[in-house]
Each structure stands twice: as structure tokens, then as C-alpha cells.
Amino acid sequence: MKIKETDSRFIFLRGKILVFIITAIVGALIFLYFAGKERGFFTKKKDFYCLTSKATGLYVGMPVRISGFKIGRVKKMELQDDGFVKLTLSIEESHAKWFRDGTVALFSKEGFIGESYIEILPGKGQPLKPGQTIKFFRQAGIEEIAGELKEEISEILKGVKETINYINEPEGNIKKSINNIERVSHNLIETTNQLNILLVELNRKIPEIADKSDKTVEEIKELIRLLQSLSKELHDTATAIKGVTKKDMPLMIEQTKKSMQDIDEILQSIKGLWPIREGIRKKEIRPIEADTYEK
Amino acid sequence: MRSSLKLCVITLLLVTVISCYRAPVEQPHRISELSSLILQANKAFERGDIQAAELIYKEAYKKARLIQDDNSSVIILISLSRLYSSLDKIEDASSCVESALRLSEKSSIDRNVEEEIIFERARIEFLKGKNDENSLKRLTKSESVLMRIKALNLLSRIKLRVGEPNEAENLIKEALSLNKNISRIEEANSWRLLGEIYSKGKHNLAEKYLLRALEIDKEIAIPEKIGLDMEMLGRFYSNAGEKRKAIEYFNRTLEIWRGLGNQSKEIKIIEEIKRLSL
Numbered sequence: 001m002k003i004k005e006t007d008s009r010f011i012f013l014r015g016k017i018l019v020f021i022i023t024a025i026v027g028a029l030i031f032l033y034f035a036g037k038e039r040g041f042f043t044k045k046k047d048f049y050c051l052t053s054k055a056t057g058l059y060v061g062m063p064v065r066i067s068g069f070k071i072g073r074v075k076k077m078e079l080q081d082d083g084f085v086k087l088t089l090s091i092e093e094s095h096a097k098w099f100r101d102g103t104v105a106l107f108s109k110e111g112f113i114g115e116s117y118i119e120i121l122p123g124k125g126q127p128l129k130p131g132q133t134i135k136f137f138r139q140a141g142i143e144e145i146a147g148e149l150k151e152e153i154s155e156i157l158k159g160v161k162e163t164i165n166y167i168n169e170p171e172g173n174i175k176k177s178i179n180n181i182e183r184v185s186h187n188l189i190e191t192t193n194q195l196n197i198l199l200v201e202l203n204r205k206i207p208e209i210a211d212k213s214d215k216t217v218e219e220i221k222e223l224i225r226l227l228q229s230l231s232k233e234l235h236d237t238a239t240a241i242k243g244v245t246k247k248d249m250p251l252m253i254e255q256t257k258k259s260m261q262d263i264d265e266i267l268q269s270i271k272g273l274w275p276i277r278e279g280i281r282k283k284e285i286r287p288i289e290a291d292t293y294e295k
Numbered sequence: 296m297r298s299s300l301k302l303c304v305i306t307l308l309l310v311t312v313i314s315c316y317r318a319p320v321e322q323p324h325r326i327s328e329l330s331s332l333i334l335q336a337n338k339a340f341e342r343g344d345i346q347a348a349e350l351i352y353k354e355a356y357k358k359a360r361l362i363q364d365d366n367s368s369v370i371i372l373i374s375l376s377r378l379y380s381s382l383d384k385i386e387d388a389s390s391c392v393e394s395a396l397r398l399s400e401k402s403s404i405d406r407n408v409e410e411e412i413i414f415e416r417a418r419i420e421f422l423k424g425k426n427d428e429n430s431l432k433r434l435t436k437s438e439s440v441l442m443r444i445k446a447l448n449l450l451s452r453i454k455l456r457v458g459e460p461n462e463a464e465n466l467i468k469e470a471l472s473l474n475k476n477i478s479r480i481e482e483a484n485s486w487r488l489l490g491e492i493y494s495k496g497k498h499n500l501a502e503k504y505l506l507r508a509l510e511i512d513k514e515i516a517i518p519e520k521i522g523l524d525m526e527m528l529g530r531f532y533s534n535a536g537e538k539r540k541a542i543e544y545f546n547r548t549l550e551i552w553r554g555l556g557n558q559s560k561e562i563k564i565i566e567e568i569k570r571l572s573l
Contacts, residue, residue, distance in 0.1 A: 101403060126403055135326075285330050287373035287411055288340050290418055292448040293484035293523070294380065 044093040047075065048128065050105045050118075050136035055085040057107065057116050057138075064089050064105075066120045071095035074118065087136070089118065099134065101125020107138040159262050191233050198226055329358045329367055333374070340378060349378055365402035369395045373408075373415050383559075385422050392416050410434060410442050418449060426453045444470045444481050451488055460492050467492070483511035483520060487527060494531050505531055522551035526564065533571060542571050 036042055052058070055077060064072040072091035080086050091099065102123025109116050128134070336351035352375050359368040372395035379388035395412050398404075414434055417427040431453070434446035447470035454463035471485050490504035509524035529544035545568050552560040 125405075285333050285367060285370055286337075287370045287408075287415075288337050288377050289478075289480070290377055290411075290414060290445060291480060291484070292418070292445050292452065293487060294422075 040092060045072065045090045046093055046096045046130040048089045048091060048096075048099055048130065049133040050087045050089065051080075051084045051133060052087065052107075052136045052138070053084055054138070055079075055087075058085070058087065063115075063117045064091065064120060065117050066095065066098055066122065071098070071120070087118075096130065097127065098122040099128040099132075101128065103128065103134045105134055105136045107136070159259075162262075163259055187233075325358065325362050326364065329355055329362070329364060332358065333367065333371060336371075336374065340374070345378060345382065349375070352378065365398050366404045366408060369398050369404055369408050369412060372398070373411050376415050376419060380419060380422060385419065389419050389423065392419050407439060407442075410437055410439065414442065414445060414449075417446075421449060421453060426457065428453055440473055441477055441481070444474050444477060444485075447473070448481055448484050448488065451485075455488070455492060460495070464489070464492050479511055479515050480517070480520070483508045483515070483524075486511065487524060490531070491527065494534065498535060501531060518551055518555055522548050522555070522557075522560070525551065526560075529564075529567065533567070538571050542568060545571070 058074065058077060060074055060077055062074040063070045064074065072089055072095065074087055075090035076086075076088035078086045078088075087105075089105070098120060100123040102125045104121045104123070106119045106121060107116065108119045332351055332355035336348045336355060339345075339348035339351060352371050356368060356371045356375075359365075359371060372391045376388040376391035376395070379385070379391065392412065392415050396416065399409060399412055413430045417430045417434075420427045428450065431446045431450040435443055435450065437443050437446065447466045451463040451466035451470070454460070454466060467485050467489050471482070471489075474482050474485065486504045487508035490501045490508060493501035493504065505524065505528050509521065509528065512520040512524050525544045525548040529541050529548055532538075532541035532544060545564050549561060549564045549568070552558075552564060
């Protein structure tokens with residue numbers, strides 16, 4: 001026997017529940033559709049690849065941007081057999097046009113400690129086909145810059161310390177050479193003074209030579225002997241100078257050359273540091289200039 | 296049975312090829328290392344250390360092939376061609392150009408590098424005694440003004456060689472009108488060439504332009520170019536019958552070639568002086 005429903009609230013209850021459920025499902029579907037559309041689930045994508053030696057700071061889902069606009073995300077990260085990390089960038093089809101020969105991916109941060117993302121710097125060559133690899137560079141974060149700077153500065157300080165120690169070393173070439181040069185200069189001044197006195201004396205005696213007296217001749221002979229001994233002394237001094245320069249100078253030049261090379265290497269390293277390298281204009285690689293009238 | 300065996304062998308071969316092949320790895324540090332090597336070689340060449348430049352270019356070429364950087368490989372080959380041509384090794388230069396051309400056909404390289412290869416081929420052909428007018432005519436429409444100037448200058452030399460001095464004169468004038476502080480070397484080349492064109496008739500103008508080329512080359516201080524200008528002036532005065540001036544310029548040229556150790560040119564100048572002194 002069928003009981004007749006008398007409460008109007010329960011009339012068509014099944015239908016009402018069905019309509020409610022359908023509305024909820026349709027609502028949920030519409031919500032999912034718009035949410036998906038917003039997130040780009042329905043947009044066609046194209047994959048491009050990058051290779052990097054270090055995956056620190058990179059993660060799946062990381063935004064890929066061009067001029068600040070999101071155009072895709074990191075879809076996959078794989079460690080390859082050669083130790084390199086292969087990144088798969090999933091790019092919206094409408095933005096694949098920016099991927100051309102010469103396109104570069106740059107790992108960047110918003111400010112020094114902001115969100116990380118991959119910035120695409122478009123190239124000017126032929127359009128790339130999906131699946132092609134682009135170059136990947138990383139812009140260092142604050143920790144890396146600090147680390148890099150610390151390393152470079154300690155290198156510089158080490159170099160400076162070594163140079164100062166080399167100059168100050170009491171038995172070192174520079175100190176020794178300075179002492180030798182001082183000694184030699186002192187000897188030279190002394191010998192020159194003596195030579196001057198003798199020359200004055202000789203000058204004074206010249207009028208007496210005319211007398212040809214034995215005494216004068218003897219005195220002149222004595223003067224000549226003195227001159228000879230002084231000349232020998234000068235010769236010894238000159239030999240000493242020659243010895244000093246022969247022995248120490250090549251060493252000094254070699255050491256200076258080495259120090260200059262070290263300084264050059266340090267400068268090159270500093271030039272390579274971010275943010276200094278950003279300020280240094282990169283030289284374009286070109287062949288040597290051709291001459292239309294060489295011969 | 297036989298066909299299935301064939302299929303198996305082919306499949307095995309394909310699998311082996313695919314598994315062995317690995318795409319070259321893009322390594323930024325290697326790219327920057329390569330760029331610095333090329334710059335180093337260019338500098339060595341500019342300061343006249345040809346032997347060092349050649350060694351560095353060869354090293355750079357090995358690296359460029361290792362990372363399969365075709366653009367840099369082509370740049371190195373063009374530079375090597377220019378280095379060899381400066382040493383009179385035209386055959387070596389020619390083989391470098393041929394290799395660069397083969398590489399450029401296989402890969403996409405920068406437009407300016409592509410133009411450099413075309414120009415280099417035309418230049419080497421000219422040095423070998425052949426005339427590649429068509430390539431140079433194409434380069435006279437280049438986006439790069441310097442390339443246009445160089446193409447016009449070389450084309451003018453070709454025209455002069457084939458006996459079309461009027462055409463050569465027009466091309467040189469066009470090159471000079473384009474060359475507003477772009478390349479002093481090419482400016483001097485244009486004046487020298489104009490002097491050469493006028494030397495058969497317009498004596499005063501020829502002398503003026505040859506001296507202007509010498510003046511520019513003295514300013515940029517390239518001994519080889521100064522030597523070339525003086526030799527040209529020596530020949531010009533010799534043809535004009537001004538023996539004293541000709542000998543004077545040949546003597547100065549002789550000093551330069553002796554200083555540079557260029558024996559073949561030295562012998563030539565000595566012969567010229569002997570001939571004029573008779």
C-alpha cells in the first residue's frame with residue numbers, strides 16, 4: 001500500500017535532490033573550467049629544453065617569464081648521466097614565437113631575496129622548433145654573490161699579503177738588492193770624491209812639471225799610482241754593480257712579472273663577478289679586419 | 296627468414312646509432328672560454344705576434360668544434376685566412392675559406408659573419424688573380440657601411456685590373472663618400488687607389504692622393520701600409536721620370552722592409568734602386 005505524502009516540503013523530493021546535485025556538479029565543473037583556464041590547463045603548450053650544471057633553487061612549476069609576463073613554467077627536471085640537469089620548459093603556444101636562435105634562459109630572482117623565476121631573453125635568429133635546447137645562465141642570488149665575493153676577496157688579500165711578504169723579507173731579493181745598491185752607491189761616492197781631490201792636486205802640480213825637478217817627477221809618479229789604484233777601485237765597483245744587476249735583476253723582474261700575472265688573474269676574476277660583470281661591456285667576437293689593399 | 300634477419304640487423308643498427316648519439320652539451324663556461332681565446336688571438340695578431348695568433352686560433356678552433364659552435368668556428372677560419380694571406384700563404388688562406396663556406400652551408404650563422412665569408416672568398420680570389428665581381432656587388436648593398444666600403448674598394452681594384460678605370464673611379468668615389476670616420480685604413484686604401492687610377496694621365500692629382508694616403512697611414516702608424524705607400528710613390532715618380540724623388544722614396548721603403556724583415560720586398564726595391572741609378 002502506498003502512503004500518500006501530505007507534507008508539501010517532501011513532494012518531488014527526489015527531483016529536488018537531483019536538481020540540487022546536478023546544479024552543484026555543473027557549478028563545480030564551471031568553477032573548475034574557469035580555474036583551469038586561468039591556470040592555463042587548456043592552453044596548448046610547447047616544450048623547450050635547457051641544460052644546467054646545478055639545479056639549486058630550481059623547482060618544477062617555477063614560472064617562466066618574458067619581460068615580466070608569465071609565459072610558461074618548468075614542467076620537468078631530470079638529472080642526466082653526464083651530471084647535467086635537463087629542464088623542460090612548458091611554454092604557451094602563443095608565446096613560442098619568442099624562442100629563436102640566440103634565445104637565452106636566465107635564472108633570476110625578484111630583488112635579491114624575492115621569488116625565483118626563469119627570464120627568457122629572446123634571440124634574433126630563426127624561430128626554434130619545439131624540443132630544441134636553449135642556453136641557460138644563472139644570475140647569482142645574494143648568498144651566491146656573498147660566497148663568490150668572499151672567495152675572490154680572500155684571493156686578493158692572499159696575493160697582496162704574499163707581495164708584501166716578498167718585499168719585506170730581510171733575505172729577499174728586493175731588500176738584498178736595495179742594500180747592495182746602497183753599498184755600491186756609497187763606495188762610488190767615496191771613490192769619486194778621492195778622485196776629485198787627486199785631480200785638483202794634479203792640476204795644481206801641472207805648472208811645476210815644467211821645472212822637471214826630480215821631486216816633482218816623484219810626486220807625479222805617486223799621483224799616477226794613486227790614480228791607478230783608484231781606477232782599480234772604480235773597476236771593482238763597476239764589477240760589483242754588474243754582479244748585482246746580473247744576479248738579482250732577472251730574479252726581481254721574474255718575480256714582478258709573476259706578481260703582475262697574479263694581479264691580472266685576480267682582476268679577470270673580479271671582472272667576471274656579478275654585478276661587476278654587468279657593468280663591463282662584452283666584446284663582440286669578430287674576425288680580424290680584412291684589408292682590401294694588403295699588397 | 297632472410298628478410299626478417301635483415302630487419303633485425305637494421306633495427307639493431309638504428310638502436311645502436313640512437314643510443315650512441317648524444318646532443319652536444321651547451322656549456323656557458325666553455326663558450327666564454329672560447330670567446331676569450333678568439334679575442335686573445337685577435338690581439339696577438341694586431342700587435343704583430345703572428346705565430347702566437349696562429350697557435351691560439353688553432354686551439355680555439357679545436358674548442359669550437361668540440362662544443363659544435365659553428366658561428367665561432369667560421370669566425371676563426373676567416374681570421375686564419377686573413378692571417379695566412381698576410382704571410383703570403385694564399386693556398387692555406389683559400390683552404391680556410393673553403394672550410395668556412397662548407398660549415399656555413401650546413402648551419403645557420405650570423406648574417407654579418409656570412410657576409411664576412413663572402414667578402415673573404417672574393418678577397419682571396421682577387422689575390423689568386425681571379426675576379427669575383429658578383430659577390431662583391433651583392434656586398435655593396437650590405438647593411439654594414441664598413442662592409443659596403445670594403446666591397447666597393449675591392450670591386451674598384453678588380454675594375455682597374457680588367458681595364459675599366461672610369462668604373463673604378465666611380466666606385467672609389469662612392470666608397471669615399473660613405474667613409475665618414477668609419478675606417479681610416481680603408482680611407483687610405485681608397486686614396487691610394489684613386490692615386491693609382493690618376494697616375495696614368497692626371498699627374499698632379501695622382502701625386503696629391505698618394506701623398507694623402509701616406510699621411511693617413513702615418514697617422515695610424517702601420518709600418519706595412521707606410522711601406523706600401525712609399526713604394527707606390529717611388530714607382531709613381533719613377534714612371535714620371537723624376538729619378539731623384541723615386542730613389543729617395545725607394546730608399547725609405549727599403550728601410551721599412553728591412554725593419555720588418557720582408558726579404559722578398561727588400562730584393563725587389565734594391566733592384567728598382569739599381570735600375571734607377573744606372
